[in-house]
Amino acid sequence: MGYATRNSLDFFHSNLIHTREKPRIIDSKKVALRVATTFLGVRLECAQCHKHPNDRWSQGDFFGFAMTFAHTHIAGVDPKLKAAKVNLSGVHVQPTPVETFVDPETQQPLSARLLGGANIVVKDDVDPRKELWQWMTSKDNPYFARALVNRVWAFYLGRGLIEPADSQAAANPATHPDVLDELARDFIEHKFDLRRLHRRILTTLAYQRDWRTNATNAKDERHYSHRLLRRLDAEQAVDAIAQVTGTPVRFSKRFGTPREGIKAAELALSRMGGDDAYVLQIFGRPLRVQNCDCERSGAASLSQTLYLFNDEKLLGKIHDPKGRLKNLVDAMADDRRLVEELYLWTLTRYPTPTEIDRSLKHVRLAGSRLEGYQDVMWSLLNRHDFVVNH
Amino acid sequence: MLKISRRNLLKLGGAGLAGLTLPTLLHAQAQNRRATRTKNVIFIWQQGGPPHQDMWDMKPDCASENRSEFSPIATALPGYRICELMPRLARLVQRMTILRGVNHHIPDHNPGSMYMLGSGNPPNPTIFHPTWSAVVKRETESRPGIPTAVAIPSEPSEGPNSGFLGAAWQSFATQADPNDRDFRVRALAMPRDIDLARFERRRQLLDDTSRCFDELTERPDVLRGLDRFHQDAYSIIQSPATRRAFDVEQEPTTVRDRYGRNKLGQRLMLARRLVEAGVRFVTISEPVGWDTHEANFRRLRENLPVVDLAVSTLIEDLRDRGLWTTR
Numbered sequence: 001m002g003y004a005t006r007n008s009l010d011f012f013h014s015n016l017i018h019t020r021e022k023p024r025i026i027d028s029k030k031v032a033l034r035v036a037t038t039f040l041g042v043r044l045e046c047a048q049c050h051k052h053p054n055d056r057w058s059q060g061d062f063f064g065f066a067m068t069f070a071h072t073h074i075a076g077v078d079p080k081l082k083a084a085k086v087n088l089s090g091v092h093v094q095p096t097p098v099e100t101f102v103d104p105e106t107q108q109p110l111s112a113r114l115l116g117g118a119n120i121v122v123k124d125d126v127d128p129r130k131e132l133w134q135w136m137t138s139k140d141n142p143y144f145a146r147a148l149v150n151r152v153w154a155f156y157l158g159r160g161l162i163e164p165a166d167s168q169a170a171a172n173p174a175t176h177p178d179v180l181d182e183l184a185r186d187f188i189e190h191k192f193d194l195r196r197l198h199r200r201i202l203t204t205l206a207y208q209r210d211w212r213t214n215a216t217n218a219k220d221e222r223h224y225s226h227r228l229l230r231r232l233d234a235e236q237a238v239d240a241i242a243q244v245t246g247t248p249v250r251f252s253k254r255f256g257t258p259r260e261g262i263k264a265a266e267l268a269l270s271r272m273g274g275d276d277a278y279v280l281q282i283f284g285r286p287l288r289v290q291n292c293d294c295e296r297s298g299a300a301s302l303s304q305t306l307y308l309f310n311d312e313k314l315l316g317k318i319h320d321p322k323g324r325l326k327n328l329v330d331a332m333a334d335d336r337r338l339v340e341e342l343y344l345w346t347l348t349r350y351p352t353p354t355e356i357d358r359s360l361k362h363v364r365l366a367g368s369r370l371e372g373y374q375d376v377m378w379s380l381l382n383r384h385d386f387v388v389n390h
Numbered sequence: 391m392l393k394i395s396r397r398n399l400l401k402l403g404g405a406g407l408a409g410l411t412l413p414t415l416l417h418a419q420a421q422n423r424r425a426t427r428t429k430n431v432i433f434i435w436q437q438g439g440p441p442h443q444d445m446w447d448m449k450p451d452c453a454s455e456n457r458s459e460f461s462p463i464a465t466a467l468p469g470y471r472i473c474e475l476m477p478r479l480a481r482l483v484q485r486m487t488i489l490r491g492v493n494h495h496i497p498d499h500n501p502g503s504m505y506m507l508g509s510g511n512p513p514n515p516t517i518f519h520p521t522w523s524a525v526v527k528r529e530t531e532s533r534p535g536i537p538t539a540v541a542i543p544s545e546p547s548e549g550p551n552s553g554f555l556g557a558a559w560q561s562f563a564t565q566a567d568p569n570d571r572d573f574r575v576r577a578l579a580m581p582r583d584i585d586l587a588r589f590e591r592r593r594q595l596l597d598d599t600s601r602c603f604d605e606l607t608e609r610p611d612v613l614r615g616l617d618r619f620h621q622d623a624y625s626i627i628q629s630p631a632t633r634r635a636f637d638v639e640q641e642p643t644t645v646r647d648r649y650g651r652n653k654l655g656q657r658l659m660l661a662r663r664l665v666e667a668g669v670r671f672v673t674i675s676e677p678v679g680w681d682t683h684e685a686n687f688r689r690l691r692e693n694l695p696v697v698d699l700a701v702s703t704l705i706e707d708l709r710d711r712g713l714w715t716t717r
Binding site for chain 2: 362
C-alpha cells in the first residue's frame with residue numbers, strides 16, 4: 001500500500017477525500033469525531049445520524065462542531081499569499097468553508113460551533129481550530145481537563161473514574177466525582193502540568209493498594225479497595241522481555257532504523273515490521289485504525305502463552321550467547337546469588353527459600369549449568385506474576 | 391438505516407446457528423452423544439453486511455429504480471433465482487439453508503455488529519454477550535491438543551469476543567493469513583533443541599514455583615484466562631496432528647487453487663483442514679469489507695466472484711469428504 005492510501009492516524013493528514021466533484025479536503029466529520037474522543041473524551045458517533053441516545057448531543061451539535069474543521073484547506077493557495085504574489089500551495093484557513101453541513105432539523109447551513117457552546121465567527125485571521133483550542137483549555141471547560149485526568153487515572157489504576165475512559169456522557173457518571181473534580185481543578189490550576197498530574201495520582205493511597213484481597217473486598221472491581229490485576233500492555237511486555245533477557249528489541253527498517261537501545265514504548269509508528277512487531281500484535285497493541293480507547297486489548301490469549309512458552313524467537317532471546325543470562329552464568333559462581341539476581345531482575349523481588357531450593361535442585365539435575373539456568377529464566381518469564389502487573 | 395437491515399450472515403453447516411437454539415443443541419449432544427451427530431461450524435463474518443437484494447433475494451419484480459443492477463439466474467431449485475455473479479453457488483442451493491429473515495433495527499455499526507456476533511442477544515451497556523464461538527467452546531468438551539475454536543486470522547474486532555464468559559473462552563487466533571507465502575502459526579511445535587524430557591522438567595519447575603496468586607479467593611479473569619491457556623498450550627505443543635492441520639503446505643496445490651488463491655479462499659481451505667482435524671468452530675473474518683454504501687455494484691462485481699468460487703469449493707470439498715450434512 002502506498003503512503004497516501006494507508007488509513008491510520010499516523011498517516012492522518014493524507015486521509016483525504018478526492019473525487020472529481022470535490023476539491024481535495026480532509027473529512028471534517030472524521031476530524032470532529034477524533035478530536036472529540038481524544039481531547040474531550042466525548043463520543044459523538046451516534047449524533048452523526050440521530051440524537052445521541054444517552055447523551056445531550058443532537059445532529060446539529062455534531063455538524064456544527066464538524067464545521068470547526070471545515071475551514072481548513074489542505075490544497076490550493078492561501079489568498080493572502082496569492083495577494084503577495086507567492087503562488088505556493090499548502091494548508092491554510094479561509095472564511096469560506098471547504099464543505100458545508102446543514103442542520104438536519106432546520107435545513108439551515110451551520111456555522112462552526114464549539115461543542116455545546118457558542119458559534120465561532122470565522123473571518124480573516126480567525127482560525128476556528130485555534131478558537132476551539134482556547135475554549136478547550138479555558139478554566140471552565142467541562143471536558144478537556146477531565147478527559148485527560150481520567151485517562152491518566154485509567155492508565156495507572158486499570159479503570160477510569162469514568163469508564164470507559166473515553167466516554168464522558170450524561171448517562172455515564174463518574175464513580176468518584178469528587179476525586180475527578182479535584183484532580184481536574186488542580187490540573188487546570190497548574191496549567192495542565194502532566195508531570196504533576198502523574199505524581200498526584202501515583203502518590204494516592206488508591207494507586208498504592210495491595211493486590212491481596214480480604215473477605216470484604218475480594219469481589220470489588222470499581223472502588224479501588226485493592227489493586228486490580230492487569231496483564232502488561234503490549235509495549236511493556238516487549239520491553240520487559242528485552243530487559244530480562246538483555247537483548248535489543250527487534251523492529252524492521254521499513255520506516256527507518258529505530259535508534260539503538262530504543263524501547264517499544266517510545267516508538268510512535270503504528271505500523272511496524274520485524275519480529276517484535278508480532279509480539280506487539282498478539283499482546284493487543286492497537287493498529288490505530290479505530291477511534292476508540294477500546295482498540296487496545298489487555299486480555300490474555302493463547303497466542304501470548306504459546307509465544308512465551310515456545311516461540312523460537314523468544315527462546316532465542318533467553319539462549320542468546322551475548323544475552324544477559326549467558327553473561328551472568330559465566331560471571332557468577334555462587335548459585336544462590338545467581339538465582340537471587342534472576343528473581344530481582346525479572347520479578348523485582350527476592351526469591352523465597354522454597355523458590356531458591358527448587359531452582360537449585362532444577363539446575364543440579366539439568367543437562368548443564370547453563371541449560372538449568374535457561375530453564376529457570378524460561379519459568380520466570382512464564383509465571384503469571386511476570387506477565388500480570390500486580 | 392438501510393445498511394443495517396442489509397446485514398446478513400452467510401451461514402454454513404446447518405448447526406441451527408440463527409436463533410437461540412445452539413446451547414440447547416450442544417446440551418442435547420452432551421446428554422446423548424449417540425443420538426445427535428457431531429456438528430462443526432465454519433462461520434464467515436462479512437463485516438458491513440452483504441446486500442442480500444443483490445445476492446440471495448433479488449426481488450426482480452420491484453420498481454426498476456430500486457432493483458439490483460444484476461440479473462437473477464436460475465438455480466438448482468426450480469423457481470428460486472439468485473444473482474448472476476454466483477453461478478457456482480446457484481448449482482448448490484439445494485444443499486443450503488438460506489435464511490432471508492435475519493434482520494435487526496439497530497442504527498449504528500458497532501452495536502449492530504455486537505448484536506449479530508453476540509450469540510443472538512441485543513447489545514447492552516452493562517454486559518457483553520459472548521460470540522457464538524465462545525459459547526461453543528464453553529459448552530463442548532475440549533479434546534486434548536486441539537483447540538475447540540479457531541479464528542482466521544482473529545475474531546472480528548467489532549464483536550464482543552468471549553464477552554462475559556471471559557478471556558479463557560476466546561478462539562485461538564492464527565494471527566497470520568494463510569494466503570501469505572510464508573504463512574505459519576507460530577510456536578506450535580516444540581523447538582528443536584528442547585526435547586520432551588527437558589520440556590517436562592521445565593514445566594514442573596514452573597508449576598512448582600508459580601504460586602504467587604494462589605491466595606486470592608476470587609481469581610480475576612486475567613488469571614483464569616492464563617490458567618486455561620497454560621493447559622491448552624501444553625497439550626497443543628505435544629500434538630503433531632494439530633501442527634499438521636495448520637500446515638497448509640501439506641494441502642495439494644490443485645486443491646488450494648480450486649479455492650482461489652486469495653485471502654477468503656485460503657482461509658476457507660484452512661478452515662476445512664481444521665474441521666477435519668477436530669476443531670469444532672472456525673471463525674473466518676472476511677478480508678473484504680461489505681460496507682458498500684458507496685460503489686455498491688462495482689465492489690460486488692469484484693467481491694462476489696471470489697465468494698462464489700471459495701464458498702462453492704468449500705461446500706463441494708466438505709461433501710467429498712463426508713463432512714457436509716444438511717440435516
